[in-house]
Amino acid sequence: MNDQPRFAALVAPMLILLGLVYLVPLFGVLLISVTEPQPGLGNYANVLQSPAIGRVALTTARICGITTILSVVIGYVLAYAYVSASAGMRRMMMLFILVPLWTSVLIRTFAWLMILGDNGPVNGVVQSMGFDRLAMMHNELGVVIGMTHYLVPYAMLTILAGMAGIDERLTMASRGLGAGPVMTFLKVYFPLTLPGVFAGTVLVLVLALGFYVTPIILGGGRVVMMGEYISTQILLISRWGIGSVLATLLMLVVLLTIAAAARAVDLRRIFTV
Amino acid sequence: MKAARVEVGGKPVGTPANDRSGSRGVNAPVLLSVRNIVKRYGSAVAVDDICLDVREGELLTMLGPSGSGKTTLLMMLAGFVAPTQGEMLFEGANVAPLPPEKRNFGMVFQGYALFPHLSVFDNVAFPLRIRRQPKEVVREKVLSVLKLVHMEAYAERMPKALSGGQQQRVALARAIVFDPKVLLLDEPLGALDRQLRASLQDELKALHRRLGTTFVCVTHDQEEAMSMSDRVVVMREGRIVQIGEPAAIYSRPQTRFVANFLGESNILHAPVVGSEGGKTVIRIAGCRVPVGGATNAAGEACLSIRPEHVAIEYTAPNGGTDDIALEGHVRDVTFVGADYRVHIETEAGPIIARCRTSEQARIPAPGDQVWARCRASAVWRVISD
Ligand SMILES: Nc1ncnc2c1ncn2[C@@H]1O[C@H](COP(=O)(O)OP(=O)(O)OP(=O)(O)O)[C@@H](O)[C@H]1O
Numbered sequence: 034m035n036d037q038p039r040f041a042a043l044v045a046p047m048l049i050l051l052g053l054v055y056l057v058p059l060f061g062v063l064l065i066s067v068t069e070p071q072p073g074l075g076n077y078a079n080v081l082q083s084p085a086i087g088r089v090a091l092t093t094a095r096i097c098g099i100t101t102i103l104s105v106v107i108g109y110v111l112a113y114a115y116v117s118a119s120a121g122m123r124r125m126m127m128l129f130i131l132v133p134l135w136t137s138v139l140i141r142t143f144a145w146l147m148i149l150g151d152n153g154p155v156n157g158v159v160q161s162m163g164f165d166r167l168a169m170m171h172n173e174l175g176v177v178i179g180m181t182h183y184l185v186p187y188a189m190l191t192i193l194a195g196m197a198g199i200d201e202r203l204t205m206a207s208r209g210l211g212a213g214p215v216m217t218f219l220k221v222y223f224p225l226t227l228p229g230v231f232a233g234t235v236l237v238l239v240l241a242l243g244f245y246v247t248p249i250i251l252g253g254g255r256v257v258m259m260g261e262y263i264s265t266q267i268l269l270i271s272r273w274g275i276g277s278v279l280a281t282l283l284m285l286v287v288l289l290t291i292a293a294a295a296r297a298v299d300l301r302r303i304f305t306v
Numbered sequence: 307m308k309a310a311r312v313e314v315g316g317k318p319v320g321t322p323a324n325d326r327s328g329s330r331g332v333n334a335p336v337l338l339s340v341r342n343i344v345k346r347y348g349s350a351v352a353v354d355d356i357c358l359d360v361r362e363g364e365l366l367t368m369l370g371p372s373g374s375g376k377t378t379l380l381m382m383l384a385g386f387v388a389p390t391q392g393e394m395l396f397e398g399a400n401v402a403p404l405p406p407e408k409r410n411f412g413m414v415f416q417g418y419a420l421f422p423h424l425s426v427f428d429n430v431a432f433p434l435r436i437r438r439q440p441k442e443v444v445r446e447k448v449l450s451v452l453k454l455v456h457m458e459a460y461a462e463r464m465p466k467a468l469s470g471g472q473q474q475r476v477a478l479a480r481a482i483v484f485d486p487k488v489l490l491l492d493e494p495l496g497a498l499d500r501q502l503r504a505s506l507q508d509e510l511k512a513l514h515r516r517l518g519t520t521f522v523c524v525t526h527d528q529e530e531a532m533s534m535s536d537r538v539v540v541m542r543e544g545r546i547v548q549i550g551e552p553a554a555i556y557s558r559p560q561t562r563f564v565a566n567f568l569g570e571s572n573i574l575h576a577p578v579v580g581s582e583g584g585k586t587v588i589r590i591a592g593c594r595v596p597v598g599g600a601t602n603a604a605g606e607a608c609l610s611i612r613p614e615h616v617a618i619e620y621t622a623p624n625g626g627t628d629d630i631a632l633e634g635h636v637r638d639v640t641f642v643g644a645d646y647r648v649h650i651e652t653e654a655g656p657i658i659a660r661c662r663t664s665e666q667a668r669i670p671a672p673g674d675q676v677w678a679r680c681r682a683s684a685v686w687r688v689i690s691d
């Protein structure tokens with residue numbers, strides 16, 4: 034605790050840099066949202082009343098919700114498999130987790146386009162079994178698959194950090210006190226992983242809200258999420274006012290999510306332990 | 307808290323009326339029987355063909371140096387480590403294939419392993435809730451066992467907010483709350499400072515007496531083993547070297563290792579010159595002395611003499627009697643409170659004498675010519691290993 038002023042001094046250059054390259058432009062966006070095309074809160078009123086924007090917001094919320102749940106569940110299972118695996122197996126697993134993480138999101142999304150496309154391998158198998166083609170592209174399913182694939186490593190690594198710190202004697206103690214493997218998981222192991230799960234959920238949700246490339250490519254224009262909508266407003270039809278209002282609101286949602294998370298659990302504990 | 311401590315210090319918690327220790331001892335039935343247990347890790351042998359009978363109600367301590375296989379043996383008893391070979395009988399039934407949760411043994415881990423997400427109360431309630439006991443029963447049992455370990459005031463605390471000694475008490479409460487027939491303890495006092503250890507040793511002993519439960523304890527602290535246990539199992543390199551009551555092991559060690567590991571010992575060598583009445587006769591300082599203990603081979607005998615049995619004389623003792631007197635001179639004197647430790651260089655080798663400070667008319671000084679005297683009955687032959 035006494036070290037806090039010194040830590041503050043250490044991070045000061047970082048804060049200044051962030052302020053210059055981040056907060057100043059952000060403030061610019063905020064300014065545009067109340068000045069373009071005329072000064073006032075007209076843009077905000079328009080946005081809140083527009084049914085089209087309402088639909089986009091709903092789509093965004095739905096996809097982000099589903100994606101976050103899927104990523105965290107899959108990430109949890111992977112992290113659990115990882116901590117239970119042998120050392121050699123662990124190296125393999127980590128490689129398979131990290132390689133996609135290092136690959137450009139664009140490449141990964143196009144790869145999914147191939148896999149999920151009408152003539153892709155998945156549909157090949159489906160058809161060879163005598164079923165109709167599945168529509169997995171240019172719809173929400175495709176977007177959810179692509180985004181989940183991207184976000185699972187983030188969820189897994191965050192949850193893993195928590196799991197790795199759990200003393201194995203705690204699960205042994207639980208067994209010794211009469212709890213079978215299932216009860217031990219439910220009553221001891223799972224509760225101890227919750228801070229990590231929570232941190233992973235927040236991280237994945239925040240990342241999902243800002244997704245842009247994946248929905249464009251896999252959604253093929255039929256699934257419009259907020260990121261794409263904002264970019265269309267600004268880059269294609271030059272409605273800077275509306276675009277920056279939406280950007281501001283998206284930012285606000287992200288901040289509120291983090292703030293709510295901070296209230297629910299001690300974030301400092303999650304990120305320092 | 308204060309009142310509770312006084313009670314513990316003042317008189318034992320277990321009053322004679324509920325003291326079931328009477329059923330303990332040599333004649334108590336065997337509760338847990340370890341038969342030819344072996345544990346190998348690859349080519350390394352952690353536990354090497356151990357046979358051990360734990361009697362009902364006793365406090366048995368496994369004592370040995372680091373790496374002697376104590377924890378491994380305890381983990382096999384608890385069911386966390388599967389033996390490579392051998393059987394384990396509990397009340398006559400083989401428990402070796404059972405997982406830990408089916409054995410119903412209480413266990414106190416090294417480092418306590420309290421659940422950090424549960425309060426003291428919930429930690430102690432854990433085994434009861436797992437056994438689906440009704441709420442009121444849980445509450446009543448938890449509070450009474452917390453009272454037993456003097457932690458009733460801390461029921462709502464989280465484990466993180468407890469001192470080491472308090473955590474140890476909670477871990478103990480959690481392990482006994484479901485009335486297990488056997489309580490296994492791995493270095494229960496290992497992480498505590500000396501003073502706390504001493505007081506908790508007494509508490510542990512009192513608790514054992516009061517509950518009448520069988521305790522199997524692991525330690526590498528010989529003082530702890532001797533002061534708490536009904537019987538001590540001395541282990542070395544995966545094997546048992548001696549089993550017995552602490553006083554018996556201390557006064558009649560079978561091997562040189564045991565003589566040195568339990569307390570301090572002077573080891574001397576002397577030629578064997580015969581035997582009489584089941585005792586070896588040795589020649590030392592020109593006298594023929596019959597000594598008890600190992601009787602194996604002729605040749606050279608390895609002898610153990612406890613430092614407290616050695617007295618210091620400043621004049622040559624007039625022969626006769628069955629005392630042994632070794633002439634020598636004092637090399638060094640260390641004051642250790644109640645005792646002086648006197649290093650004497652004698653004709654038969656270096657000897658340490660422990661003399662009560664209060665009984666010394668004259669304090670020996672380095673260079674003094676002295677005679678180290680001890681009774682022949684205090685000389686004990688051990689196997690040199
Ligand atoms: N999981 C394991 N894998 C390989 N070897 C092991 C394992 N566990 C224990 N051993 C070995 O078995 C031997 C006995 O270990 P054990 O932990 O039982 O000793 P101990 O008597 O409890 O020692 P300490 O007093 O240091 O706790 C040691 O040589 C140790 O290296």
Ligand SMILES: [Mg+2]
Nearest residue numbers: 376377378493
């Ligand atoms: Mg050990």
